[in-house]
Amino acid sequence: MEKRGVKLIFEEGKGGRAAYTLPRPAIEQRDLLGTYRRKGLNLPQVSERQITGHYQSLAELNFSPYSEMDPLGSCTMKYNPPLMESLAAQGGFLDIHPYQDESTVQGTLEVMYYLDLYLCEITGMAGFTLQPSAGAHGESTGIMIGGAYFRSKGERRTTILAPDSAHGTNPASVTNLGFDYEQVHSNDRGWVDLADLEARMTEDVAIFMLTNPNTYGLFDPHIEDIADIIHTKGGLLYYDGANLNAIMGKCRPGDLGFDIVHVNLHKTFATPHAMGGPGAGPTGVVEKLTDYLPVPVVERDGGRYRLNYDLANTIGRVKAFSGNISVLEKAYAYILMLGPEGLREVSETAVLHANYMQEKLKKRGFTFPYGDQHCMHECVMKHEHIDTLGHLLSERFKKLQATIHFPGANTYMIEPTETETKESLDDYIEAMVEVDKAIKDPGVMELLEKGNIYTPIRKVNTRKGMARPCLVEPEKED
Ligand SMILES: Cc1ncc(COP(=O)(O)O)c(C=O)c1O
Structure with missing residues (x-):
């Protein structure tokens, strides 16, 4: 072995x-790399x-979402149809160069134009930039747009708020851009504590960033009250759209009162998330902010498409050329393939699967702090030996573990996604039950101290492995 x-x-x-x-x-051919090789x-x-x-x-x-369910909560590691890859890899898309004249890339511009329109329709925004290359990049773009908006109104707002359940990228984007970050508490239902929000929402606050459903997998029903609190004090409401896959076709952030939205195309729209591949975090805004979007934006002029660099208050470019085009093309194809009904079904199925797991696991004795509520596309469990549970699942059952210790200590956040079958959900549940039993056996815990039980290499020599990653050798067993 x-x-x-x-x-x-x-x-x-x-x-x-x-x-x-x-x-x-x-x-x-000129061998440009030859001298360095x-x-x-x-x-x-x-x-x-x-x-x-x-x-x-x-x-x-390796584990792979192509062979196994990967329920890494918040990350949406769903199966993405390879068909989208082949569509985006067609010569007409692949063999073009960003410096080509607009008249020779009309097809790609058309895709960008319509993707912008579809995203507006799905989210209730008035215009998008397709440039940001990740969710966090979308957050930065949205914050820069908000900052430019307040500057142009002569308002000095220096603080940005987000709830304690926010994804780590929210505070990171805020402080990276020089704003002060303040955390808003959640109440005992897992929703935003309205009294705390009201107390913190002063005229120094530019933006309140929120995911809904949040990272506890809960939809905050007081979203319209939240929007009122923010707008009454002249602030902007930012939608971290990384969880849009739970509400597509059911409700739109724009209709709920959000002013700025980013969408993770690499989670919701058919591009694999993580593993270092390219992503895209298009960022949309309501009408009053469209003039601040990065340039260029694609416009239609009669039957032709063109890049418009002329927006009065633009924040400029946030990425070279037009963004990660292949990700945009995959999202466009996915939206066309599914249509409004199909997108709604994606969200409904994702939510159904998470609730199925929550209810089944509850019946098998697992603890869900917010388990008295229906969850949305993910559910959050608490477990005393969470590290061991995840470790044993992956080792013994080759099941990819869910997100651990986020959004709280000892939490296990399961996002089964819509692409799983009932059998694979059941299979995962049975593995969790078995592993939970094993943890209660002191012998197993003792054995675990010695390293992996089931993998070809029991204990990796991490020191050597860091120095020579290709030649990780097993540590000598005693
Ligand atoms: C809720 C939430 N917000 C923001 C992000 C950041 O997105 P990205 O990883 O594309 O930067 C994620 C990533 O999974 C997320 O789950």
Whole structure:
């Protein structure tokens, strides 16, 4: 077992073996990287079967949302249809360059134009920028827009509020941009404490940032009162749209009173989240803020599309060129494929799945601090031995663990997403029940002290592993 992995391929190599590579094209090529590349590396010579098998076996050592449910709460690690990847990889999209003349990239501009319109329709905003490349980047863009709006009105507002359940990126975006951050308490129902919000909402406050449903997986029913409190004092209400996948087609942040919204296309709209791939956090605003959006924005002029750089109060660019185009194309295709009914069904199913898990797990003895309420697309459990539970689930059952210790200590936040089957939800629940029983057995805890029980490498030598990540070796067992 320990032989699997990188070492194997070095041992199997034999002089003269080779995998197939395409012949070089007949056009003149300049090897720009050549001078930087190390020469004379002792790389194994292996056949195509061997090299494919090598990567396959490496992949099998990993978990993947393609093979297993990945209920990492707040992160929306759902299965994304590869069809979207192939659509975005078509030559007409892939083989263009941002410096090309507008007249030669009309198709891509059309996609951007309509994506903007669809996002406006879904969120109730009046205009979007598609440039931000992540949720956190969308937050920064929204805060900059809010800041520019107050500056142009001659108002000096220096504080931004968010509830204690906010995702860590909210306070980080606030302080990165030089604003003061203040936390608003949640009440015993997990919602915003209105009295605390009212007390903190002074005329120094520019923005209140909120996710709804929040990171406890709860929809705050007092959202219209919240909007009133903020607007009465002249502030702006910001929607952290990372949880939009719970309300699409059911209600729109714009109709609830939000002024600025970011949407994580890489969570809700068919691009895998995390693992370092490109994302997109388009940011939308209500009518009075459209003039502050980053430039350029795409406009239609008769039957043609063009980039407009001329917005009176624009905050400028927030990203090179037009953003992560392939993510935008995948989102556009996904919205077209599902249509309004399909998008609504995504949210309904995501919410149904989370409630199914919450109710089943409650019946099996697990504790949900807000379990007397229906949850939205994710549910939050509390467990005394949360680290061990997650660890054993992944080790023993090859189940990816959910988010631990967020939004509170000892919490386990499960977001099953709409793409799972009832069987996989049941399977996960049974694994949790079994692991919970095992934790109560002192023998298992003792064994765990020694390292992993079920993986090929029981205890990773982290010190060596950091220095030479390709050659992680098992620590000598005593
Ligand atoms: C509630 C919430 N807000 C903001 C973000 C930040 O998004 P990103 O990771 O794209 O920066 C996340 C990420 O998962 C999130 O769950």
